[in-house]
Amino acid sequence: MYPSCHPVLLTSKNLRKQYKVCIEDVERNGKLQNWKRTIQIIAFLTPALVLVVTFVYVFLGWSGWLSLTDWKGLGGSAEFVGFKNYIKMFTNDRIFIKSLKNTLVLSGIFIGVTVPLGLLNAILLDLGLKARPLFRMIYLIPLSFSFVVSATMWLWMYAPESGAINSLLRIIGLGSLTQPWITSSSQSILSLAIIYIWQFSGFATLVYYAGIASVPQQLLEAALVDGASTFRKYVSVVIPLQRPATITTVVLLLMYSLRVFDLVWLTTGGGPGYSSQILATYMWRVTFNRNQFAYGSAIGIFMFFLSMAIIIPFLAIVRRRGEA
Amino acid sequence: MRKRKAALGKWLQAHISQQRYMTYVILIALSFFYLFPIYSMINTSLKTAEELAYGPLQPAGKLYLGAYSEAFQRIRKPFINSAIMAISATILSSVIGAMTGYILSRYRFRGSSVLFFFIIIGFYVAPQSILIPLVRFMGMLGIYNTYFALILTHTAYGIPITTLLFRNYFDPIPSSLVESAQIDGCSVMGVFTRIMLPLSLPAFAVVGIFQFTNIWNDYLYGLTLTQGVASQPVTVAVANLKGTTVAAWNVHMAGAFMSSIPVLVIYLFFLRLIIKGLLLGSVKE
Numbered sequence: 001m002y003p004s005c006h007p008v009l010l011t012s013k014n015l016r017k018q019y020k021v022c023i024e025d026v027e028r029n030g031k032l033q034n035w036k037r038t039i040q041i042i043a044f045l046t047p048a049l050v051l052v053v054t055f056v057y058v059f060l061g062w063s064g065w066l067s068l069t070d071w072k073g074l075g076g077s078a079e080f081v082g083f084k085n086y087i088k089m090f091t092n093d094r095i096f097i098k099s100l101k102n103t104l105v106l107s108g109i110f111i112g113v114t115v116p117l118g119l120l121n122a123i124l125l126d127l128g129l130k131a132r133p134l135f136r137m138i139y140l141i142p143l144s145f146s147f148v149v150s151a152t153m154w155l156w157m158y159a160p161e162s163g164a165i166n167s168l169l170r171i172i173g174l175g176s177l178t179q180p181w182i183t184s185s186s187q188s189i190l191s192l193a194i195i196y197i198w199q200f201s202g203f204a205t206l207v208y209y210a211g212i213a214s215v216p217q218q219l220l221e222a223a224l225v226d227g228a229s230t231f232r233k234y235v236s237v238v239i240p241l242q243r244p245a246t247i248t249t250v251v252l253l254l255m256y257s258l259r260v261f262d263l264v265w266l267t268t269g270g271g272p273g274y275s276s277q278i279l280a281t282y283m284w285r286v287t288f289n290r291n292q293f294a295y296g297s298a299i300g301i302f303m304f305f306l307s308m309a310i311i312i313p314f315l316a317i318v319r320r321r322g323e324a
Numbered sequence: 325m326r327k328r329k330a331a332l333g334k335w336l337q338a339h340i341s342q343q344r345y346m347t348y349v350i351l352i353a354l355s356f357f358y359l360f361p362i363y364s365m366i367n368t369s370l371k372t373a374e375e376l377a378y379g380p381l382q383p384a385g386k387l388y389l390g391a392y393s394e395a396f397q398r399i400r401k402p403f404i405n406s407a408i409m410a411i412s413a414t415i416l417s418s419v420i421g422a423m424t425g426y427i428l429s430r431y432r433f434r435g436s437s438v439l440f441f442f443i444i445i446g447f448y449v450a451p452q453s454i455l456i457p458l459v460r461f462m463g464m465l466g467i468y469n470t471y472f473a474l475i476l477t478h479t480a481y482g483i484p485i486t487t488l489l490f491r492n493y494f495d496p497i498p499s500s501l502v503e504s505a506q507i508d509g510c511s512v513m514g515v516f517t518r519i520m521l522p523l524s525l526p527a528f529a530v531v532g533i534f535q536f537t538n539i540w541n542d543y544l545y546g547l548t549l550t551q552g553v554a555s556q557p558v559t560v561a562v563a564n565l566k567g568t569t570v571a572a573w574n575v576h577m578a579g580a581f582m583s584s585i586p587v588l589v590i591y592l593f594f595l596r597l598i599i600k601g602l603l604l605g606s607v608k609e
Contacts, residue, residue, distance in 0.1 A: 036511065037511070037512055040511060040512035040513055041427055041431055041433075041512060044424070044426070044427045044512065044516075045427055045439075047420045047423070047424075048420050048421070048443060048483050048487060051420070051480040051483055052442075052443050052480065052483055052484065054461075054480070055446070055454065055458070055477070056446040056449055056454065056480075056481075058457075059458060059461070060454060062456075062460075063453060063454055063457050066456060120350075121354065124347055124351055127343075127344075127347050129344070129347060129348070129351075131348075131351075136595075137591075137592075137595055138358050138359060139354070139358060140598070141358065141362065141588075141591060142362075143591075144537065144588055144590075144591040145362075145541070145584050145587075146540070146541035146542075148541075148559040148562050148563045148580070148583070149365075149559075149562065149580045149581075149583060149584050150361075151563075152562070152563075152580040153361040153362065153365045153580070154361060155566075156364060156368060156380065156573065156577070159380075162379065162380060163380065164361075164364045164381060167380050198357065198361065202358075203602065206599060206602055206603065207603070210603050255448060258450060259451060261451075261452070261543075262543040262544060262559075262563075266566075280450070280452055283452045284452070287456060288548070293456055296456060297456050299452070300450075300452045300453040300454070300455060300456065303450045303452050303453050304449060304450065304453035307448055307450050307453075308445075308448070311445075311448040315441070315444070
């Protein structure tokens with residue numbers, strides 16, 4: 001086989017023309033070889049395709065079909081009811097609407113704080129301190145814990161009487177500032193958001209840190225020549241160039257805040273009342289506590305469309321960015 | 325003492341400018357926010373039942389490991405389950421991801437970028453959207469409540485991200501290397517095992533660590549697919565430590581801390597690889 005007949009090269013349109021002779025040559029002499037290669041390529045792709053098609057696409061279709069029935073779990077019959085479950089979701093289920101609202105409020109607070117905090121952390125690390133690796137490690141450590149472990153830690157932090165935060169406040173003489181935290185329906189969402197911020201701001205820091213590191217050196221030198229202060233350098237040169245990093249961070253944090261289940265389930269359980277019920281925990285409760293499998297599927301499918309509405313424009317942006 | 329303090333002050337003045345000083349103050353204040361819950365967990369886990377009554381901030385008196393031995397009794401089997409599950413699923417999903425990423429990077433055919441998109445989307449599908457069919461499917465296969473179910477699940481849902489990471493890794497490898505191997509008569513398989521695999525060992529480290537930490541920390545799939553200590557992962561066992569006795573916070577914390585040790589060790593020793601994995605999986609497509 002000719003070196004220039006490499007399949008990667010052959011896909012490009014110009015090269016295809018240029019090496020037409022070569023292709024024909026291969027086609028004539030190497031039909032058998034091509035066959036062999038095709039079979040090998042298919043063999044390489046098969047495990048991934050079988051698993052992804054089954055676990056993602058077949059299951060999504062299955063879920064979608066279930067959501068159009070009234071199936072109530074094992075043993076029960078499943079009757080087709082059309083969009084009844086979806087209509088119920090939006091017209092006749094206050095808790096669902098509340099969960100959707102809570103999900104959005106939680107995401108809003110979480111992202112609204114995490115993004116600026118991540119940027120601040122990244123800039124502080126970028127200032128070139130000797131202890132940088134130490135602080136980078138400290139900021140990333142919360143990301144290493146499972147949500148089960150962070151839920152455990154923060155339950156202990158938030159306990160109203162014996163909790164670490166309220167005890168700390170009492171010891172330093174700020175006893176009047178103690179809060180009921182997750183045990184109060186007006187503070188549960190905010191308390192959860194603080195846990196999310198604690199766990200994920202290291203991730204935001206990392207993305208921004210990489211974003212800052214990729215600012216062209218000439219721009220920074222130009223700012224230096226113009227006599228810009230450090231503050232000015234960041235505000236006028238570095239931060240305006242962080243749009244891609246910001247989009248990435250916001251979208252990925254949105255994905256996380258939409259799907260995280262464990263952290264809420266193991267701290268507030270959606271309570272008190274329904275004050276911190278989010279879509280992920282409500283879906284679980286409806287499905288596995290109340291055995292409303294069909295209705296649970298409908299919530300799951302709604303969550304699927306919500307995440308696709310976030311992610312597909314993002315992938316389109318990334319793709320354009322990559323090709324531009 | 326005072327003399328030493330003065331000397332320290334002078335040293336600080338000479339070496340640390342005001343801006344630097346402010347930076348350190350903010351960094352340390354933020355570090356307190358990140359570290360305090362972790363300190364609190366470890367401190368509580370080392371306390372005896374009596375010491376718990378003195379309040380959460382009181383440092384543990386002496387090195388008391390009773391809570392650890394009690395927690396260990398209860399999470400030993402789930403810990404082993406998690407290890408088997410995470411290691412198997414990490415290896416399987418990394419190898420499959422490498423194979424797929426190699427083909428999608430080296431053999432562009434009609435529809436290959438559509439296929440790539442089709443696989444990647446799997447990473448962004450929330451588990452809640454496929455949870456009910458997943459449970460039913462495992463029941464139909466007869467492996468519900470075994471760790472095979474978890475291995476299969478984590479392998480399948482790991483493939484999108486491993487494929488993405490490997491394709492991004494393979495893309496910049498010069499095609500001249502592949503060509504010369506093909507001239508030497510290497511097949512698709514030959515190119516993969518003789519060139520791509522040896523070159524991709526660093527990628528395996530990044531992807532493997534990324535996958536292992538994600539799978540080890542999972543709770544939702546463990547909760548839905550297993551019942552009882554025979555098959556449940558350590559995260560589920562740790563969450564169950566809570567309900568048993570009211571005052572067993574030290575045991576709960578000890579269990580929680582023990583369950584995080586494998587990933588914590590990886591973070592402490594391979595932070596560079598962790599960072600690479602997080603960035604490869606997020607910044608590039």
